[in-house]
Amino acid sequence: MSSTESTEAAVVEPTPTVPVAGASADGEALRTVSLPGWSLTVRSRPPRAAGLAPALFVHGLGGSSQNWSALMGLLADEVDAAAVDLPGFGFSPPPDDGDYSVNGHARAVVALLESEGRGPVHLVGNSLGGTVATRIAALRPDLVRTLTLVSPALPELPPQRTAWPTALASVPGLPRLYARATRDWSVERRTQALLSLxxxxxxxxxxxEFAADAEEYERRLALPYFWDAMVRSTRGLVNAYTLGGQHSLWRQAERVLAPTLLVYGGRDKLVSFRMARRAAKAFRDARLLSIPDGGHVSMMEHPHLVARAFRDLLAEDHQADAAPLNRS
Structure with a gap:
């Protein structure tokens, strides 16, 4: 395996975790997991029964583990759920090596899974997190039991017109011009623009919910590394789009063995709904949930629909496990 596509992390010993100071949704807990090269914040919700299968949720560009709170609450009787703040996002500080590439984020998630011995997990990703999850599922199938992708940011060239401003954030100099042009915007205006997107x-x-989103956005805007994490992660995603051969994200999607649930929104302004058909063909064991009035974050906008489809996926997985026993 080429070093350019490897997501394998160095073997690490389980590390004690410490609580994180900061707001969390009702019933959730935040903790910090210290790993060689990363300090990751993990949000978890106590499962409603012992022995439930583990699940890990990975947010998208500019998001955080809080994006999964509604869905995790609905699935507390189904899985032992945890959501990670990727390096430089949420409450997680930047990676020690400054690597915000798709591979860099994937290595951080792999290191977390290995340190806590949670694999194989039901791996769930949105947008950039969906890209990261796809790469992990392709290259580390031992860590992934099922895969759920909500508007995964897989290569779409050219992207739809409404996604161009996000893609242009990877162009040197443009983020600085944008920051200058919007320096007088209130946090409420910034929040409204983000939510509308x-x-x-x-x-x-x-x-x-809007007030809470604005408060969190204001906190993160004050972080000295906020724009750097955004811009370099965007650049890492765009760079991943250009890779060909075995490193191609679509080629890696074809290598995924895990049963896969794809969720696409008809009103998604960042990932075109027309990509749903291509994704359904690329993943060898795929099922598709289409939400006509859904946007880019269906797990937040339509959590009940996503939860129901996720339950169906797990039911199929359980039936597949039981099939050999039934035949005997």
């Missing part, structure tokens, strides 16, 4: 119907967001 990510939701199919922003009116679904309550005033309380």
């Amino acid at each position: 990510c939701y199919g119907d922003p009116s679904r967001i309550s005033a309380q």
Whole structure:
């Protein structure tokens, strides 16, 4: 395996975790996991029964583990759920080596899974997190039991027009111009612009949710590495789009063995709905959930629909495990 595509992390000993100071959703806990090269914040919700299968949720570009709170709450009786803040996002500081590539993020997730002995997990990813999850599932099938991808950021060339501003963030100099042009924007205006980009119907967001989103956005804007993490992660994603051969993300999607659930929104402004058909053909064991009025973050906008499809995926997985026993 070429070093350019390897997501294998150095073997690490389980590391004690410590609580994280900061707000968390009701019933959730935040902790920091210290690993060689990374300090990762993990959000978890106590499962409603002992012995449930582990699941790990990976957020998208500019997101955080909090993006999964609604879905994790709905699935607490189904899986032992945890969501990670990727390096430089949420409450996780930047990676020690400054590597924000898709491979860099994937190595951090692999290191977390190996350090906690949680694999194989039901791996769930959104947007950039979906790209990271796809690469892990292709290269480390031993760590992935099922794969769920919500609007995965797989190569779409050219991207739809509404996604161009995000892609252009990878161009040197443009983020600085954008920051200068928007320096007088209030945090409320910034939050509204972000939610309008990510939701199919922003009116679904309550005033309380909007206020919480704005408060969190303001906290993260004050971080000295906020823009660096955003820009370099965007650049890493764009660079991954250009890889060919065995390193191609679509080629790696074809290598995924795990049963896969694909979730696409008809009003997604960042990942075109037309990519759903290509993805369904690429993943060898795929099932598709289409949400016509959904946007880019269906697990937040339509958590009940996503939870129901996820339950169906797990039911199929359980039936597959039981099949050899039934035949005997």
